[in-house]
Every structure is written in structure tokens, then in C-alpha cells.
Amino acid sequence: MIIISYVFDNDKPIYLQLEEIIKKEIFKGELLPSSKIPSVRDFALKYQVNPNTMQKALQGLEEEGFIYTVRTSGKYVTDNKEFILKEKRLVAKNLYQDFINNLRSLGYSDTDIKKILKESEI
Amino acid sequence: MIIISYVFDNDKPIYLQLEEIIKKEIFKGELLPSSKIPSVRDFALKYQVNPNTMQKALQGLEEEGFIYTVRTSGKYVTDNKEFILKEKRLVAKNLYQDFINNLRSLGYSDTDIKKILKESEI
DNA sequence: ATAACTGTACTAAGCAAGTAATACAAAAAA
DNA sequence: TTTTTTGTATTACTTGCTTAGTACAGTTAT
DSSP: OOOOOOOOTTSSOOHHHHHHHHHHHHHHHHHHHHHTTOOOHHHHHHOOOHHHHHHHHHHHHHTTSSSEEEETEOOOOOEEEEEEHHHHHHHHHHHHHHHHHHHHHHHHHHHHHHHHHHHHHO | OOOEEEEEOSSSSSHHHHHHHHHHHHTTTTSOOEEEEHHHHOOOOOOTTHHHHHHHHHHHHHHHHHHETTTTTTEESSHHHHHHHHHHHHHHHHHHHHHHHHHHHHHHHHHHHHHHHHHHOO
16 A cells, blocks of 8 residues: 655645545546546545545545446546546646636736747746 | 625635735736725725724735835835836746646646647637 | 724634544445 | 445534624824
């Protein structure tokens, strides 16, 4: 059992942070489609959280369609690769839009923003 | 007295959201350097929050250097225009870095990111 | 002088959300 | 058949934010 010593942000509920972390594992292919994920208790142990907290996170992921449950057997990553890819792209798109909107709310014009993006080296 | 019917996000403390809102008013020049801002009670009324909540927000802004207090007279926006501009740029820079880091955490490579930025129209 | 307005401090109460502990039900494994 | 493992439900605790009320001190306006 690998224990992940993850530092959680105090500003957000842990279960939401867990959702994001696990979702990223799916996006990155660290959790493969159709594969069985660790049990609620094992997963909780791995991330050093309460099993209920982990369950809440996994319920969220199930409602979103990333995982499904076979009762008394376990939880599995969806086999819908297309869905995973689309979600990943959607998240990226939303990150971009939020970024742009935030710059605008600071008072930057679209011309300013284009300039900022052009001059930026990653 | 203009009442702002602002919808606060339940995920974050109201006083922090107020700090961001007022900070943006300063960045945008809606609150000018050296100008007097509404009293704690008036400001609270304007945003429909408890005076204590508003005071907490204004205290935060004072600690950051955006406003200063003249006791029994009122609170004023800093006259340091240079500071305001630098802070605005810092916020923008951090937004950019967070954006890039988030894309990376989704599994996008730097090459992917460059492509995304290049193909994006605002 | 008096009243009104400024920021500030303090206490208490209540509420909501997150977390934790425990117990239950069903299937699989031994 | 018994034990273990799975997900799930319920209940209680804790924490932090918001709200509310009150009070004080100093300046400004009347």
C-alpha cells in the first residue's frame, strides 16, 4: 500500500480536492478505463483521510460519470474513453475562460490580454 | 446610497470575497488613490453584509497596504499608485502561472499548452 | 456644548458544513 | 459455514463563519 502524503488546502473541502486529484489520475491515465480502483477504505488510507470523506469524493465522481459501482464488488473507472477525453478538454477550456475572465475583471482589455499571452514564455 | 445586490459564493468566506471585489475596484480606478471610501457601516449597507464582516474585509485590505485608516475620520485608498499597479500585475502573473500549472496537472505537455494558447481566440 | 459620525473592540449565540466513529447489509473468499 | 471485504447509512462532534448586540473614544458638524 502506497501512502500519499498529500497536503490539502484548508480553503476547500477535502472531499472536493480528492475529487480533483482522482479525476486527474484518470485524465493522466494513472487510473485506466474499466480498471478497478482501491476500496473506499484503502483509498482513504492511501490519502490519509477518513473513509467517509473518501466516500463522499467517490460519490461525486460517480455522479459525474467518471466511475461506477458494483455493490459489494467495488468501484471501477468508466470504460467510456471518449467521455474522459471530452471532460479533460472541457476542464482545460474552462480553465482558459476563467483565466481570461479574471484578467478582464482586473481591468485588462482584450488587447492587453492578447499582448500578455503573446509575450509570455511558458 | 447605491445598494449592490451582489451574489456571494458560498464556497468562500464573504469577507474574502469583499476583499477581492474592493481590490478590483481599486485596480480598475473605480476607487481612486487617496480618495475616501465609504464608512464601514455605509459600505456594509451597500453590499448588504454585516458591518463586522465588512470591517474584517477592510482590515485585510489595510494589512495588504491597499487602504489606510485615519481614526475617527475614515478610511482612504493608498496614494501609492506604483504599489497598486505592481499588485495588479502580480495578480495577473499569478493567474497566468496557476493557469499553466493547472493545465500541466491535467497531463498537458508544454508543447500542448503552447498549441492551445496559439489557437485560442479570446 | 451637544449631537452625529467615525473606527474599533468585545462577547455571545447560532448555524452550516466537514469530519469522524460506528454499525449494517450483502457478496465473495476461505 | 465462517470470515473477510465490499459499499452504505446514521449519528454525533468540531470548527469556523456570520450575525447580533453593545460599548467606547475621538473628531466633526450643528
